[in-house]
Amino acid sequence: MLNFHKWLFFKGAKKRNPSIFAHFEELKKTEQSSQSELLKLNEERLKKICCFAFQHSDFYKKRFEEANFNPCTSWSLEAFRKLKPVEKKELIEFNESIHTPKSFFKKRFFVETSGTSGEILTFHRDESWDSFNRAAIWRGYSWFGANPWDRKLYFWGYNTAPLKRIKLILMDFLVNRFRLFDYDPEKLRKLLPRLKHVKIIEGYSSMIYELANLIKNDNPSFDSLKLVKGTSEKVFPHYQDIARRIYKMPIANEYGSTESGIIAFECPKGSMHINMEGVHVERDSEDGGIIVTNLQSFSFPTIRYKLGDEIVLAPSEYKCACGMESPIIMEVTGRIGKKIFGKNQIYPSLTLYYIFKNIYFNENRSIDFQAHQYQKGRMEIWVKEKVTPELENLVFTEAKKYFSDIELTLKEKYDFRQQAGKLRDFVSHLD
Ligand SMILES: [Zn+2]
Missing domain, CATH: 3.40.50.12780 (ANL, N-terminal domain)
Structure with missing residues (x-):
């Protein structure tokens, strides 16, 4: 044919x-x-x-x-x-x-x-x-x-x-x-x-x-x-x-x-x-x-x-x-080179990858996320699911193993895929 x-x-x-x-x-x-x-x-x-x-x-x-x-x-x-x-x-x-x-x-x-x-x-x-x-x-x-x-x-x-x-x-x-x-x-x-x-x-x-x-x-x-x-x-x-x-x-x-x-x-x-x-x-x-x-x-x-x-x-x-x-x-x-800023310390953005990978393998939970930093020592993690105390506990506990001086907040945002191109897991808004 x-x-x-x-x-x-x-x-x-x-x-x-x-x-x-x-x-x-x-x-x-x-x-x-x-x-x-x-x-x-x-x-x-x-x-x-x-x-x-x-x-x-x-x-x-x-x-x-x-x-x-x-x-x-x-x-x-x-x-x-x-x-x-x-x-x-x-x-x-x-x-x-x-x-x-x-x-x-x-x-x-x-x-x-x-x-x-x-x-x-x-x-x-x-x-x-x-x-x-x-x-x-x-x-x-x-x-x-x-x-x-x-x-x-x-x-x-x-x-x-x-x-x-x-x-x-x-x-x-x-x-x-x-x-x-x-x-x-x-x-x-x-x-x-x-x-x-x-x-x-x-x-x-x-x-x-x-x-x-x-x-x-x-x-x-x-x-x-x-x-x-x-x-x-x-x-x-x-x-x-x-x-x-x-x-x-x-x-x-x-x-x-x-x-x-x-x-x-x-x-x-x-x-x-x-x-x-x-x-x-x-x-x-x-x-x-x-x-x-x-x-x-x-x-x-x-x-x-x-x-x-x-x-x-x-x-x-x-x-x-x-x-x-x-x-x-x-x-x-x-x-490489993307940095997350704590109050005093600096962390590679890759840290986020490990945190969520651990949660997946240890807790069998998959979480779609994107992290945003607007201010040193603080970070917002956007998730697609509803933010519950249980979810917060899961993420904060794992994150604590890596971050010692960053205050985290979880925010429910369904639409963070709506941007063109590559989905980034960390977006820094710091200069
Ligand atoms: Zn092969």
């Missing part, structure tokens, strides 16, 4: 991303490599992009020279690891001198991305890099028996202007997906009959969780579903409980960023395998933060990039039951 969307996918990809097919084929081959083969391939590519950046990017040339390190003639991993990391604000400030000459590339795409703190980063992504990134997602799909041309449900931001919506709907038709613009219970319910044809659900994990909550009593059927993919947010254990119940499968995490590409993709056995063909990952021994080098981004190299997430890596001898040997990220625990 002719699959229209598959045909359309191939036709579109040949025009826009001609190298996607070669990248995908290669990725399917190397995913079976041993860990030592992958490490070797990874270092070869690392050396290659460092040398290219040294020769063709003014910014990195200077950075390598400052470290007295010529990656083309005297490569060593030790020297590489001493190189000063690059930060997002530098990608913005030195944008032009980071870019390598346009003439190296047949085609480049203009990309714009904004962070949670609001600053906007723009850059040019060369065709091979863009295609590689798409191929890496395609490979992730393939682990679940899904394809990029399959029917998708896609969660997206809110408050989109009408004209933009029309454009997006047209674009979505071409890639066989429909997306949700609003978090409106009625609109979500209307979707139910269409869900049985969906093969892939993707979007922010918290939205996928919200949908499951909303439809849990409607006996939804997901007969065709192969993959539920969560991006950009932490997946809490209680998200997975309800996902297993409603979607009949857990949420698989895709971890990456626009500038770094796909960093890791979760396999059907639940491990986030590092995309060794596309990124070189280090963990900063000082703050636990990820340092990532994109191995494909020749038009706009990001070498030793401090992405801002804190990660935990699996020990190198850890073997995943799926058989793939690429190294594994155990957990993306949160953003």
Whole structure:
């Protein structure tokens, strides 16, 4: 039977991303490599992009020279690891001198991305890099028996202007997906009959969780579903409980960023395998933060990039039951650098994650929360459920184990999901 969307996918990809097919084929081959083969391939590519950046990017040339390190003639991993990391604000400030000459590339795409703190980063992504990134997602799909041309449900931001919506709907038709613009219970319910044809659900994990909550009593059927993919947010254990119940499968995490590409993709056995063909990952021994080098981004190299997430890596001898040997990220625990201020002490915002994780595992209670700090020594925790003395007792008792000088209040607020984009578990209103 002719699959229209598959045909359309191939036709579109040949025009826009001609190298996607070669990248995908290669990725399917190397995913079976041993860990030592992958490490070797990874270092070869690392050396290659460092040398290219040294020769063709003014910014990195200077950075390598400052470290007295010529990656083309005297490569060593030790020297590489001493190189000063690059930060997002530098990608913005030195944008032009980071870019390598346009003439190296047949085609480049203009990309714009904004962070949670609001600053906007723009850059040019060369065709091979863009295609590689798409191929890496395609490979992730393939682990679940899904394809990029399959029917998708896609969660997206809110408050989109009408004209933009029309454009997006047209674009979505071409890639066989429909997306949700609003978090409106009625609109979500209307979707139910269409869900049985969906093969892939993707979007922010918290939205996928919200949908499951909303439809849990409607006996939804997901007969065709192969993959539920969560991006950009932490997946809490209680998200997975309800996902297993409603979607009949857990949420698989895709971890990456626009500038770094796909960093890791979760396999059907639940491990986030590092995309060794596309990124070189280090963990900063000082703050636990990820340092990532994109191995494909020749038009706009990001070498030793401090992405801002804190990660935990699996020990190198850890073997995943799926058989793939690429190294594994155990957990993306949160953003580094976000601070909660007590009267005298300072705490990492990650503390909140541990408090609610403990309550979940010890008391078997899942609490949807978002914490807000308006004033030092005080913090509001917004919850979706009714605030009872029992709930207060539960949260305050656990919190006391971590916070010694913060006065907490619980507030019932149902609608804290109503903001665009990523759901943050801690919002600081302090300067
Ligand atoms: Zn695995």
